[in-house]
Amino acid sequence: MGYLSKCSSLLKTYLKRRFGKEAIPYSHQLETWKKLTEVVNEDLKVIVLKAPTSAGKTEAAIIPYIYQIVQDDWFIAPAVIYVLPNRSLIFSQFKRIKNMIQLLLPEELRKRVYITVDIGGLVGRSTQSPDTYPYYEKTFLFGDIVFTTLDAFFYSLIAQRTFLSRNKTLGKALFPVGNVSTAMVVFDEVQMYQDEYYYTPQILRKLFEVLYKNKVPTIVMTATLPSILERKIFKRSIQTSPIIAERSPYTRRIKVNLHTHEDMITRVNALVTELITKNDTILIVVNKVKRAIEVYLKLVRSIKNLNADIDIIHSRLKESTRWKREEKLEELERESKRKYSKKILIATQVAESGLDYNFDVLITEIAPIDAIIQRVGRVGRRSGEGEAHIFRPEDEKPYTEYIIEATFNAISRQPEKLKKAIDNLVEAQNLLDTVYRENFIRELRGECEEALSRTLKLLDSLGPFLNISVFPDTMIRTRCRTYITLLVPNDIILKNIKNMLKEPSLTIEVEKNVILGSTFNLNYIGNDIEQYPFLRFDNKVLKVDIRRGDYKSMTVQLEVQKVEQVRPLEVYIVNPEWYKVHNGYELGLLYR
CATH class of the missing domain: 3.40.50.300 (P-loop containing nucleotide triphosphate hydrolases)
Known part of the structure; x- marks a missing residue:
């Protein structure tokens, strides 16, 4: 048996043991x-x-x-x-x-x-x-x-x-x-x-x-x-x-409903109540975290009698919280683990890839066409059937007006193409190229232009004798926008915040795993602390340097300093008043 035959045998064995089905490799x-x-x-x-x-x-x-x-x-x-x-x-x-x-x-x-x-x-x-x-x-x-x-x-x-x-x-x-x-x-x-x-x-x-x-x-x-x-x-x-692979090995039958003149928030209660009676799983995807929290709070009050579990996943949750909720989705795939007969998940862009879970229904705001194809692609992955409800967003953010309007026009003019694009690469390519044209690309200016120039120059110069220290860290990056890391304080940190505000700096020791699970990243939007109200304590911002010490140690030392400006790629403590919790359930950072 040669290499290709043995690879085929491995794939067949894996699919048989995981899904209990006989299958052969795709071409x-x-x-x-x-x-x-x-x-x-x-x-x-x-x-x-x-x-x-x-x-x-x-x-x-x-x-x-x-x-x-x-x-x-x-x-x-x-x-x-x-x-x-x-x-x-x-x-x-x-x-x-x-x-x-x-x-x-x-x-x-x-x-x-x-x-x-x-x-x-x-x-x-x-x-x-x-x-x-x-x-x-x-x-x-x-x-x-x-x-x-x-x-x-x-x-x-x-x-x-x-x-x-x-x-x-x-x-x-x-x-x-x-x-x-x-x-x-x-x-x-x-x-x-x-x-x-x-x-x-x-x-x-x-x-x-x-x-x-x-x-x-x-x-x-x-x-x-x-x-x-x-x-x-x-x-x-x-x-x-x-x-x-021009076509998927199987074809799904997805019914697409385009709601051009309705607001999702206004319709979501009635729509979910109607759909959950006929389906087991619903995925709701919105474009902004604030909007996701709004949908959650609206639904959680209305589904108490529907025997449905409801969760929210987005990028402004603590790492450990997101992990646990994603783990719960996997458990729900195994019927014996189900506590509820129905599942509703509210998410932002994090749902576009990586969620290996079958949904019967999608309710989503319009996003860039590739994101829409990915979102609709979450539906009918096991059953081959499902439906999608697509609403116009309240505004274009975090995307551009051009890309939202171009996507809306492409979908509204040829809704059948979207259905086919889920499992047909040729149809998907046609839709993508209808939306993404040369006029989509904006001209780089200012810091981003300088950062790109420096980064490309560095990559052109890669060699064993290059002194990397001549390039400033902040001007070498893979993305136009950089980020900051936010730390949601635990009880130990909260007890010390008053002392932190009195002293120029303070060092405390905490468990490593607790700290690592309490962080998430956020886009950097400038150095003015007025742009980050969720970081302010009495008009001061608390920056954290994590001293890891011994690699095997289960604790870390946090050196906390008061600062007057926010810098990219640094760690800052979140004011817990901005990290929302509803009846013991974490909603995440609510801002904009």
């Missing part, structure tokens, strides 16, 4: 496995796999690596680095691949496979970590299968993540860069990196060039990639090997 999976053999035999090209949602892209990338473990035939690479756009996707894929390894490998082989999440900063997770989230671990991209963000991958590649102290530079590049150079690198959901400036796609292009020139096997995967974005990412300097 695009077989083609991906075959292309990998060509890539490692000096016909180096970047593999670009385009397939609809739920078409097995993850298995296409990971099964060949599992083949290597089973056969002890390491012809591709000794490790996989799996790059994803956000933490929600990362932890979802981590659990999925961990489960795949458990189902396919005997115990003696499982023990040898080190699967880890390395997203830099404060949070990490591995197969050796405790089962409870969160757990701190920073591996510098070392492991057999490593899940990471674009930011952590980028800063590893340019040698700004290291074991050494900040005032030392010798050997900075050796460990993380070495791990990249000996791995197969997978970039999944690349369409999620686009922005109105196309800043990050230009960084991606340079990263792909670096990997291509250094002969690192690379797979790029997507379900919805506009042609304009594809042209930005893949220039002539990169040879690609495209694999296109």
Whole structure:
């Protein structure tokens, strides 16, 4: 039995053990496995796999690596680095691949496979970590299968993540860069990196060039990639090997209802009450956190007699809270774990990818066309049937007016195309290219323009003797907008806040896991503290430096300082009055 046959056998075994069904590999999976053999035999090209949602892209990338473990035939690479756009996707894929390894490998082989999440900063997770989230671990991209963000991958590649102290530079590049150079690198959901400036796609292009020139096997995967974005990412300097699954192996029957003159908030109670009687699961997706909380509060008062469980997930919740709610979704997939017969989930953009859960109904606001395709793609994943209700948003934010109007026009003129686009890549591409045109891209100005210029210059200059310290950290980045990390204070921190406000600085010791689970990131919008009312304590902002100390220690020291300006990439304490809780249930940071 050859390589392709054994990969096919592994996939069949996995699907049988996980879903209890007989299946054979899809043609695009077989083609991906075959292309990998060509890539490692000096016909180096970047593999670009385009397939609809739920078409097995993850298995296409990971099964060949599992083949290597089973056969002890390491012809591709000794490790996989799996790059994803956000933490929600990362932890979802981590659990999925961990489960795949458990189902396919005997115990003696499982023990040898080190699967880890390395997203830099404060949070990490591995197969050796405790089962409870969160757990701190920073591996510098070392492991057999490593899940990471674009930011952590980028800063590893340019040698700004290291074991050494900040005032030392010798050997900075050796460990993380070495791990990249000996791995197969997978970039999944690349369409999620686009922005109105196309800043990050230009960084991606340079990263792909670096990997291509250094002969690192690379797979790029997507379900919805506009042609304009594809042209930005893949220039002539990169040879690609495209694999296109034009149609999903199955076709769903989704009824799409476009509510052009109704407000979702006004209709949501009556609509959910009507739909929940005929369906078990409803997904509600809105474009802003404030709107999500508003929908939750409106519904939670009206569904008490419907025997329905209702949850909210968005980006302004503590990491540990989001994790627990996403874990609960997985438990609900197993019927024996159900406490309620019905499930309603309210979410923001975090629901567009990574939620491996079947919904019967979608209620959503209009968003960019690729986001809409992803949202509708959450429906009917198991049953093959469902319905979607699409409303106009109260305004265009956080998107641009052009993209919202262009999407609305595309959907309203040809609603049938949206139904087909869920499982048909050709129809999806036509819709995407109708919306995303050259006039979508805004001209970079000011700080973003300077940051992009510096970052591209750095990537062009990558080499073993580059002194990275000549580039200011804040001017080297993968995104136009940077972020700050917010820490929701626990009881120990709250008790010390009065002292913090009296002293120039204060150091306290707290449990590491508690702190790591109490953070989330927020877009940086300038240094004026007036723009961050949720950070203010008596007109002061409290900045936190986390002194980790010994790697194995279960505690950390927090050095808290009063500051008069907010800086990007720093940690700040949230005023708990702005982090809303309703009847003991966390709603998250309510602002704008």
